Amino acid sequence: MCEDQDQELSRLEKEWKNRFDRYTSPQPTTENTFQLLARIKETDEMKPADLRAELETVQAAEPSSSKLANLFLSQWNFYGVRSWLLTGIVMLLLTVMINVSAQNEMTGLLAWMKWISLVMIAVMGYAFRSKNKGNDIIEQLSYYSLIHQMFVRFILIMVLQVVITLPLTIVILGKESSVLSIVGSVMPVFFFGVTGFISAMWLGPKRGVMLTLFVWFSQMLLDEGYKAASMFQLPGDEHFLWMNAGILGLSCLLLSTLLYKNGAKRDFG
Amino acid sequence: MQDEDYMSQLSNGHDSALDTLVFRYHRLLYGYAYRLLQDEKLAEDIVQETFLKIYQQGKKGYVPEKFKPWMYKIATNSCKDYWKKASTKREHCTDRDVEEEGQIHHIIDRQLERRWMIDSLNQLSFEHRSVLYLRFYQDLKYAEIALTLDIPINTVKGRIARGLKYLEGILREDEPKGVGANV
Numbered sequence: 075m076c077e078d079q080d081q082e083l084s085r086l087e088k089e090w091k092n093r094f095d096r097y098t099s100p101q102p103t104t105e106n107t108f109q110l111l112a113r114i115k116e117t118d119e120m121k122p123a124d125l126r127a128e129l130e131t132v133q134a135a136e137p138s139s140s141k142l143a144n145l146f147l148s149q150w151n152f153y154g155v156r157s158w159l160l161t162g163i164v165m166l167l168l169t170v171m172i173n174v175s176a177q178n179e180m181t182g183l184l185a186w187m188k189w190i191s192l193v194m195i196a197v198m199g200y201a202f203r204s205k206n207k208g209n210d211i212i213e214q215l216s217y218y219s220l221i222h223q224m225f226v227r228f229i230l231i232m233v234l235q236v237v238i239t240l241p242l243t244i245v246i247l248g249k250e251s252s253v254l255s256i257v258g259s260v261m262p263v264f265f266f267g268v269t270g271f272i273s274a275m276w277l278g279p280k281r282g283v284m285l286t287l288f289v290w291f292s293q294m295l296l297d298e299g300y301k302a303a304s305m306f307q308l309p310g311d312e313h314f315l316w317m318n319a320g321i322l323g324l325s326c327l328l329l330s331t332l333l334y335k336n337g338a339k340r341d342f343g
Numbered sequence: 344m345q346d347e348d349y350m351s352q353l354s355n356g357h358d359s360a361l362d363t364l365v366f367r368y369h370r371l372l373y374g375y376a377y378r379l380l381q382d383e384k385l386a387e388d389i390v391q392e393t394f395l396k397i398y399q400q401g402k403k404g405y406v407p408e409k410f411k412p413w414m415y416k417i418a419t420n421s422c423k424d425y426w427k428k429a430s431t432k433r434e435h436c437t438d439r440d441v442e443e444e445g446q447i448h449h450i451i452d453r454q455l456e457r458r459w460m461i462d463s464l465n466q467l468s469f470e471h472r473s474v475l476y477l478r479f480y481q482d483l484k485y486a487e488i489a490l491t492l493d494i495p496i497n498t499v500k501g502r503i504a505r506g507l508k509y510l511e512g513i514l515r516e517d518e519p520k521g522v523g524a525n526v
Contacts, residue, residue, distance in 0.1 A: 083500055086507050087478070094479040097460040099377040107369045110387075111362055114395050118402075 145218050149226045161197055162238050165190060169242040179250040180308050186246050187259050187306050188294065191266040194235060195290060198270030199283040201227050221275070221336050228271040235263055254309040261318045262305055266290065268325040275332060346410030353401030361398050364410075369394075371481060372418055378476050379422045381465070389425065393418045412490035415481065419473060419491060426469075463513045471506030478503055 102110070136144075172186045202224065243259045244251045269289055274282030297304035305321055307314040346367070352360035372393060376386035396417050407413035464472055477483045477491060488499045 079504070080500070083504050086504060090507055090510075091479065093460065094475075097378070097464070099374040099480075100383060101370050102373050107366055110369060110391060110394065111365050113391055114361070114365070114398055115358070117391070117395055118398055 145222060145226050146230065148218070149223055149230055157200065158234060161193070161234075164193055165238050165242060168193065169245055173246055179247050180310070182246045183243070183255060183259060184306055184308055186243070187262050188297070190239065190242075190259075191262045192290060194231075194263050194266045195270055195283065195286045197231055197235070198267060198274065198286065199279070201231055202271070202274040202279045202282065221332075224271070224275060225332065228267070231271075232264065232267050235267065236260055239263055252309065254314070258307060258309055258314060258318060261321050265305065265321045265325050268328050272328045272331060275335060347406060347408070350397075350401050350406040350410060353398070354404040354406055356402075358402075361394070361401070364397065365394055368414060372414065375415065375476055375481055376418055376422065378464075378480060379419075379469075379473070380425065381461070385425065389418055389421045392421050409487065409490055411483065412487045415477060415483070415487075415491040416493070423469075459514070463510055466513050467506060467509055471502055471509060474499055474502040475506045475510070 168189050169186065172182050172189070239260055240256060243256050246259075247255055266286060266289075270282060270286045272282075273285045276282070277285060293305055297306050301311075302313050305317055307317045311317075344363075346364060349360040349364050369390065373386055373390050376389040376393075377383065380386050380389065393414065397414060464475070467475070473492065474488055477488045478485075483491065485496050485499050489496045492499070494502075
């Protein structure tokens with residue numbers, strides 16, 4: 075604004091000053107001011123200063139069982155029931171296809187173990203998929219630490235996979251089903267679940283899936299070329315017990331690295 | 344002591360600093376909110392909301408560089424929020440104003456002039472009205488108005504000049520039916 079305009083503005087303001095004074099507004103009394111002060115302090119006391127802190131205080135006061143239940147529920151909701159239904163449908167279709175095409179129960183079981191463990195890797199890849207902004211916010215806002223949430227998600231996947239696997243194994247094996255054959259079919263699923271989870275925790279979701287897929291393909295090659303070293307063993311095989319014990323031991327060892335990663339923060343308190 | 348010093352005290356946990364700020368600005372802020380909203384109850388609410396925000400921000404440790412423009416900014420934004428929420432209510436207020444106009448015949452000249460001025464000011468846009476109120480009733484400097492409304496100083500000056508010219512035009516247009524017409 076140039077000097078002339080500034081002078082014009084000053085002139086206008088002087089001219090108008092008195093006319094504006096005519097427009098007065100009601101004025102609060104001193105008593106009104108005291109009442110206002112009381113209301114401000116009262117309202118401030120009523121409002122929690124930090125809603126998150128307030129929520130955390132409430133959650134901290136809950137019993138451990140309730141905290142644990144809420145943690146599982148939150149991850150169940152995170153993963154979504156539809157995803158579980160889809161996994162179940164894929165596993166059922168796979169079972170039916172193998173059941174129809176297999177020459178006998180044992181070759182069917184072997185094929186079933188291989189493909190179900192691949193499904194397991196896909197499920198792990200989905201459950202620990204790269205975070206989008208929304209997931210990131212949910213994880214940040216959550217009362218539970220990320221490692222707790224991931225572990226609970228892993229437990230949910232494992233339990234549901236095993237629950238789905240058991241009846242499907244019986245469908246494949248029919249009269250040939252036994253405790254050993256069921257254990258033998260569940261063990262690779264468990265191993266690939268653990269490998270998927272632990273590698274995702276250490277290397278991130280994408281590299282975790284890549285590594286698990288690499289292990290799976292190497293096992294497929296071993297199964298073709300050097301059967302003794304393959305983890306896909308049938309109950310009648312020579313190395314069945316040793317291999318399953320080895321898989322279990324290796325899975326436990328991998329899981330124990332999580333304790334190392336998590337340090338001493340293992341309790342939910 | 345400066346307003347900003349009281350905010351510092353508030354951030355250091357001295358709640359009594361709020362009392363001084365409230366006593367210093369209650370009337371001024373109420374006048375501003377009342378002129379913008381034309382409703383005593385609403386103005387009270389806006390003033391309470393503004394001081395509550397000042398109190399909460401102060402307790403969190405926030406100390407504004409310039410208190411007055413910051414305070415008016417909070418109040419202005421609260422008024423804008425109110426208008427956004429209650430655009431339909433404004434129509435109701437206009438109807439009431441029209442009803443009240445019928446009673447103007449019975450009030451004395453000075454009140455009539457005041458009413459006329461209010462009506463004319465209310466015909467201005469919010470942009471022009473807010474700068475005029477901040478300048479003439481709240482005695483804010485151009486730089487302070489610029490900070491309050493987040494606009495450059497030259498825009499403030501331009502709005503004041505244009506606002507006054509528009510107001511003059513409205514008053515001149517209404518003159519035949521204005522004070523003289525109603526007496």
